[in-house]
Amino acid sequence: MPPRPVMLAGLLGAAVGVPYVVDQADTWNVAPQAATAPGEPQLSAPVAAPAITVSDVAMPNSPGDQFYVSRAPLEGLPTYSLAEVLRIDVNKEWVYHRWARKSTGLSDVDLFGIRVPLVSGTRMTDVAGSLTYYFNRTGQADKIRLVGKTADTTELVNLLVQRYGFRPAPPRVAGEQLYQVRENNQVLSELRTWPESVLWATSPHDSFSLELEINRPGSGRYVKYPLPQLAAVEKPATSPPPPGLLGEEAKGPPQPVLPAESVVPSTENGTASSNAAKSSAPKDASAPKKQPVPQLRWPS
Secondary structure: OOOHHHHHHHHHHHHHHHHHHHHOHHHOOOOOOOOOOOOOOOOOOOOOOOOOOHHHOOOOOOOOHHHOOOOOOOOOOOOOOHHHHOOOOOOHHHHHOOOOOOEEEOOOOOOEEEEEEEEOOOOOOOEEEEEEEEEOOOOOEEEEEEEEEEOOOHHHHHHHHHHHOOEEOOOOOOOOEEEEEEEOOEEEEEEEEEEOOOOOOOOHHHOEEEEEEEEOOOOOOOOOOOOOOOOOOOOOOOOOOOOOOOOHHHHOOOOOOOOOOOOOOOOHHHOOOOHHHHHHOOOOOOOOOOOOOOOOOOOO
């Protein structure tokens, strides 16, 4: 039996150490060993998740940002092809849910337009540009308009020929391609493509420009062509007459001067009248003629 002082020291150490061990047991990373049958694989202990700090969390730039996050990029989902977007049977909600940025209203007062950016892909036959849907008062799509550029128009032309019945037409300008759909002797839909003035091998996607307009059959809407712009003809400014042409000469060619009565003095009434005095006096046919005054002679 140990001495009494040793027993007291052991009891004192147990009274202090046991509560400390029990208190720190939760902080020890001790993985329990699961019981497994012989021949079964041993399961490894679960790995603790890494601690997340405040700097690793993306904080919103402004209040409410986390509620309006959209997964769609500005130009639409990358899986959109020309066959998916060139549809006349869509509604406004279909457009709203597929593009993050939209321009609404536009200039047509009879239709409600929604314009969105379009990038159908990175292939040579894909198109990049702006796509506009026009809806009538009942919410039905009446018109689709596409303006963009591409490197190869083959896929777009084949889609329009098979889906909407586009047919080649004589181009209005040399060098362009023209495809149309006619209804009631009017152009219902039209596709125009033409090469750029400068073609670069380093940027083939900008080789061709295109304009497409599709109107719904039976809507009564047809392709409208812009009126030709008439060039204003400027009227040449009238130059002032030369300094030498003054008075009657500036008005026109000179007029001949007819001679008047002779300037010889007249003995009538004993007065002499000049040519200028007689010519300046107005002549009145109704005025009575003057009678000669009798001359009195004294007898000699």
